[in-house]
Amino acid sequence: MTTVPNPAPPTRRRRVPLAPYLFILPYLLIFATFWAWPIVSSFLMSFKDSRLGATAGYGLSNWQRLLTDEFFRTALKNTVIILAIQVPLMLSLATTLAVALNSRLLRARGLFRFAFFAPLVVGTVAYSAVFRLLFNGEFGIVNRALAGLGLPEVDWLNQPGPAMAVIILAMTWRWTGYNAIILLAGLQSIPEDVYEAAAIDGATPWQSFWKMTLPLLRPTLLFCLVLSVIGTLQLFTEPALITNSGPGNATMTLGTYLYQQGFRSFNFGYASAIAYAVAALAAVFSFAQLRLFGRDS
Amino acid sequence: MTTLESTPPTTRPSRGKAARDRTSAVWLHVALIPLALLFLAPLWIMLVFSTHPETAIFSPNPPLWFGGAFKENFDGLQADTNFLRALGNSTVISVAYTLLSMLLTSLAGFAFAKYTFPGRNLLFGLILATLTIPTFVTIIPQFILVARDLKMSNTYWAVILPTLANTIGIFYMRQAFQAVPDDLLAAARIDGASEGRIFWQIALPVVRPALAALAILLFLASWNDYLWPLIVLTQKDSYTMPVALGTLVGLTRVSWGGIMVGTAIATVPFLMVFLALQRHFVAGIAGGAVKD
Numbered sequence: 001m002t003t004v005p006n007p008a009p010p011t012r013r014r015r016v017p018l019a020p021y022l023f024i025l026p027y028l029l030i031f032a033t034f035w036a037w038p039i040v041s042s043f044l045m046s047f048k049d050s051r052l053g054a055t056a057g058y059g060l061s062n063w064q065r066l067l068t069d070e071f072f073r074t075a076l077k078n079t080v081i082i083l084a085i086q087v088p089l090m091l092s093l094a095t096t097l098a099v100a101l102n103s104r105l106l107r108a109r110g111l112f113r114f115a116f117f118a119p120l121v122v123g124t125v126a127y128s129a130v131f132r133l134l135f136n137g138e139f140g141i142v143n144r145a146l147a148g149l150g151l152p153e154v155d156w157l158n159q160p161g162p163a164m165a166v167i168i169l170a171m172t173w174r175w176t177g178y179n180a181i182i183l184l185a186g187l188q189s190i191p192e193d194v195y196e197a198a199a200i201d202g203a204t205p206w207q208s209f210w211k212m213t214l215p216l217l218r219p220t221l222l223f224c225l226v227l228s229v230i231g232t233l234q235l236f237t238e239p240a241l242i243t244n245s246g247p248g249n250a251t252m253t254l255g256t257y258l259y260q261q262g263f264r265s266f267n268f269g270y271a272s273a274i275a276y277a278v279a280a281l282a283a284v285f286s287f288a289q290l291r292l293f294g295r296d297s
Numbered sequence: 298m299t300t301l302e303s304t305p306p307t308t309r310p311s312r313g314k315a316a317r318d319r320t321s322a323v324w325l326h327v328a329l330i331p332l333a334l335l336f337l338a339p340l341w342i343m344l345v346f347s348t349h350p351e352t353a354i355f356s357p358n359p360p361l362w363f364g365g366a367f368k369e370n371f372d373g374l375q376a377d378t379n380f381l382r383a384l385g386n387s388t389v390i391s392v393a394y395t396l397l398s399m400l401l402t403s404l405a406g407f408a409f410a411k412y413t414f415p416g417r418n419l420l421f422g423l424i425l426a427t428l429t430i431p432t433f434v435t436i437i438p439q440f441i442l443v444a445r446d447l448k449m450s451n452t453y454w455a456v457i458l459p460t461l462a463n464t465i466g467i468f469y470m471r472q473a474f475q476a477v478p479d480d481l482l483a484a485a486r487i488d489g490a491s492e493g494r495i496f497w498q499i500a501l502p503v504v505r506p507a508l509a510a511l512a513i514l515l516f517l518a519s520w521n522d523y524l525w526p527l528i529v530l531t532q533k534d535s536y537t538m539p540v541a542l543g544t545l546v547g548l549t550r551v552s553w554g555g556i557m558v559g560t561a562i563a564t565v566p567f568l569m570v571f572l573a574l575q576r577h578f579v580a581g582i583a584g585g586a587v588k589d
Contacts, residue, residue, distance in 0.1 A: 019492035020412035027405035038438030105322040115333035121567035123521030125539035126560035139355035185583035
């Protein structure tokens, strides 16, 4: 067709390789069936009135209900309170532990690492059971210890504030070591000469922590923060098992409310709307954190 | 050893630094030891209580050392729920899940790390994007699919299948395979090895340490998973261990010694594994999170 003489025709056309697609195929089938499609499907479902006997097709009824639902508001409030207290508490403790475990002055490092990291192999059900027993109002060992110290005993699980505190303490016990490991890895990637330079300039350890370590650790902290917030927004096992969402609904979280709506009342449409509200919150929080703490990095 | 007070004030900076270090070291340990004990306390109490009868656990002076009622508590637990059955279910599910998930994620991770092909970035981006989506979003359609459409409630597959598409695993294995030298694969290709053989016999053995770390994390995640098994397992005989224990915790009349036995059995093997393989554990968690 063309008048231009053909360059030597390529002996073989570069083939699109088949092997990588075959390698990915099994994963992709599972991914598409059990992840990608459900993500779309539950979004559609959130617009469907799925209450028993409902005949209406798609509409906004679930979302309208969400805006006026008092229980949803309680669950949201409780979740945000836990989040606002637990995440900063845990991350500052984890940062402190990471710095301490990284200190060249520390002896018996292995023992300390074991003490702080061991909780992360304990399952949520197991430690929820243990904490429920530890904080039992009548016979719990925590109250025994308080009494032994001459302090007043607390009816931990039957009062809103203390019940919340038990959940926060339990989560902190379980997850601080996990975050400390990530932060420790972040610390160890900071080159030694940064500190040497700071020491030569006469910086105290305190100053070099605030001026050098913390800024250099910021990306790692941000990672921990985003993961912790997404995790806490989905809090379920601890309030379900330690406090039964009680007393009243004082420790009902978005997770336990979703479970109740989806798998006790089988109102899939409304539960999907709650799930997407959680996803939206996660997105908003993540975005805000990236904007607030993620600049110039 | 000199005590702190007896250290003479000195103008030599090195001596001053050494003294300062010693003071800091003392403070460091003074702060850290009680905190470490506090972190160990729940585990210790769990182990100790699993060996005492209810009356001792709830006595005014709860025991802090081991007793002899472990067998008795275990029998109580087995009577409350079929714990051995749950233990067996958990073991089968966790082993199968770990092996299958390792296979799927390393196959896919290998493809993403070592091949260029149309759609690679799009697919990988899509998979990574789901990392930020809360699992709540998928759980209801997953339930409808597994329980209603596939009618798999109370089977091992119901627990295993939906969690197989592990995003962290694919991310982790991709990183591990990226470190495998291309020359190694090219040499095998020249020798006429098929792509499947290259994956199985050349690349996979190189990333064995990463696989070990991933295996531990996958097994642990499956072993401890609660919400999803709780939803798809409704018959007592199909319960996994966390589900079986979870049903007991909520009851009003329940053997706490038995529950502590259950939690101890669920936990102790992993404490041992953790002691033995702390490095792999730490590498696994840090490796999935921090990349430089």
